[in-house]
Amino acid sequence: MKNLFYFLIVSLFCLSIQAQTTSEIPIENSLPAIQNDNSENPQDYDATDLPWHDRRFKVTAGAFFPVNNTEIEVGTNNGNRGTKIDLENDLGFSKSSASFMATFDWRISKRSRLGFEYFALDRSSTKTLEKDITFGENTYHINTRVTAFFDVQIARIAYGYAFLVKPKYEIGLLIGAHVLFTDLGLRVDANQAVTEYRDSFNFTAPLPDVGIWGEFVLTKRFGLYVNANYLALKIDDIDGRIISYNLSLLYNVHKNFSLTAGYTGLNFKVDAVEKRLNGFLKWGYNGPTLAAAYTFGGHIKLNKH
Secondary structure (H helix, E strand, C coil): CHHHHHHHHHHHHHHHHHHHHCCCCCCCCCCCCCCCCCCCCCCCCCHHHCCCCCEEEEEEEEEECCEEEEEEEEEECCCCCCCCEEHHHHCCCCCECCEEEEEEEEECCCCEEEEEEEEEEEEEEEEECCCCEEECCEEECCCCEEEEEEEEEEEEEEEEEEEEEECCEEEEEEEEEEEEEEEEEEEECHHHCCCCCEEEEEEEEEEEEEEEEEEEECCCCEEEEEEEEEEEEEECCEEEEEEEEEEEEEEEEECCEEEEEEEEEEEEEEEEECCCEEEEEEEEEEEEEEEEEEEEEEEHHHCCC
């Protein structure tokens, strides 16, 4: 499955380079507008000259504050089915959390772009069980104090093509993949058992997705970005479905530096089969984001190919 992810990266890169060589040359020789030095009209600006808009590169880094809803089930491949567990209710995981997120966007041409995203979230809890739980190869009985962990890293690559391009807005299609690196486990606290025992289940799930995106210049300092993605697909021993969305409002602070505030959601449903174990994961995290963005490189619409 890692080979599939590498193949997707290479394919999207080749597609992006081809799109760059065939991109349209923007019309730049329009008559200049008559300037009025005393004008305070906030709409009196050229969107293609804004320092934060249509630059070749953009780096974003910030914090994500999701509210989590997580269900898991881990059994064995010899027919022993695990208990469906709600991490927040049954194992005491906090619904709210905070995490680091980062993105890198490359505007290849007038219509083509390539984006990379990274997100990581490590969660753990300790709780005295209120019911018997079968997880993996062991059963954890009621009134047993257990420690659980749920660690996730998500990497995403996406190619975007704008089918509608105007100075103050763009709308296009996305194709890409989220790759989910997951490790979850459960163990009895050592002071409650003569022999400590534990179970863990980790898997890597590449989940392709397709979607639509839009980017809008609202005023000289404000911009808006939205996207939504969906796909359900079975690859080898991974059967998954993904729904994601993002809405982000940008405020340009000074020249190439901006701040963004938004709301992001990502909802997975994954069935995975490994060597000894099989598992089910249903996880949704939705919440606000706060980040800083820096743009650099030339204005892409002013670059002739």
